[in-house]
Amino acid sequence: MKILFFSAKPYDREFFENCNLDYSHELEFWETHLGPHIVDAIKPNTDAVCVFVNDKLNAAVIETLANKGVRVIALRCAGFNNVDLEAAKKFGIRVCRVPAYSPQAVAEHAVAMLLTLNRKTHKAYNRVREQNFSLNGLMGFNLFGKTVGVIGTGKIGAAFCKIMLGFGCTIVAFDPFENDTLKSIGVNFMPFHEVIKHADIVSIHCPLTAENHHLINTNSLSAMKKGVTLINTSRGGLVNTQDIIVALKNGQVAALGIDVYEQEEKLFFKDLSGSIMGDDDIQLLISFPNVLVTGHQAFFTKEALTEIAEKTLENVSLLLKNESIDDVSRILV
Missing domain, CATH: 3.40.50.720 (NAD(P)-binding Rossmann-like Domain)
Structure with a gap:
């Protein structure tokens, strides 16, 4: 065949x-x-x-x-x-x-993005290579004790929940189909608006459908805590790019990690290092010091x-x- x-x-x-x-x-x-x-x-x-x-x-x-x-x-x-x-x-x-x-592959990448953004290890790596050992600007926060909101608790979301429980986080989650196994180990299921309201960190682990397109938008972002950290390793269309840029500019979102992007089919999986990208939104996101972008490699x-x-x-x-x-x-x- x-x-x-x-x-x-x-x-x-x-x-x-x-x-x-x-x-x-x-x-x-x-x-x-x-x-x-x-x-x-x-x-x-x-x-x-x-x-x-x-x-x-x-x-x-x-x-x-x-x-x-x-x-x-x-x-x-x-x-x-x-x-x-x-x-x-x-x-x-x-x-x-x-x-x-491999649910663990994607879940672990989401955690890697979170840790990188929080502890700024990518910036520390570059500093040390230039013999700059200053700690100014590298302060993060303990994950222990933080509330992590998980949107979608399928196999990947469930794996992510278990990892974050190991850090000593409180996990609140939303999924149309609640997972009894996750409940038994301490995951608290809530409506979507309650999850994003209480979370210090929000990580998205759900498929993209017509119903949840632009799930993360001006309204949902404004309902989150000021200074929330947002991670998306699912699908780019779940996040309204224009709205997240505004939220980054006004400080509503303190840090953003994305392995996916709305217009990624024109960019990802390609070597564009010798080109000028015509996508102003991704250029802007890459320029922000509190944004980490990877090219759909969570599965890799x-x-x-x-x-x-x-x-x-x-x-x-x-x-x-x-x-x-x-x-x-x-x-x-």
Whole structure:
């Protein structure tokens, strides 16, 4: 069976080719993202396409895939807001994903961003390299005893809660489906507005949907404590970029860590070091001393990439054979 990969990087090729020794599929890797600009170039003998977070699979793209005989769309990630699932159903294409490749990888990156912003280790590193050992401007605060608000307590959010409990934090959380296991270890579930009202730190761990687009906006930001720290390792569209810039300028938000960005498909996973970015918002955010931006790397560990490759190829193999997958959360259509 032939699987065509989009938005493919060298590490994708490495991990998928190693895993494919157990499957013997024909793998082809394209660096371009999948969208209307390239879908017509797909050859008719392609059985499945494997896509990532910034590939755009709207109804027109999916119709073209179906006309070319593509039977499976395999997401090598957990989120699926970039795929028109109704169109996939209409044109008879199965859609699968990897919902839990390594929750710890993303949760640990969120903690790393929080610690970096708070204790300013990135600034200390640069100072010491210049033989500047001054501590002025590097003061942080103890995490112990702070209230951390967690938005979304799926596998990643749950892993983040457990880490922060280990720091001695009080955890308040919001999720439409409350987790009894987390309750038993001390996580307090509250309505969204109560969580953001009480939290010193807010970390977002939920999927992007039409209902929660721009969940973090002027209204929700104004309801937070003055000087809150905000971390987002989920999806860029959960945060209104313009509103967060205003909140940073007026001090409502004391520190921001983002591994995702609303317009990231034009920027992330690319080397733009020799270019001038036309995105004024990201340029402004990068210029703020209290903002830390990473390029959607929270998932990027050996363990996560191994799990992604294994589960993706297993998903595709079973669906192409019309066999069932035990974990229903891996099947979207």
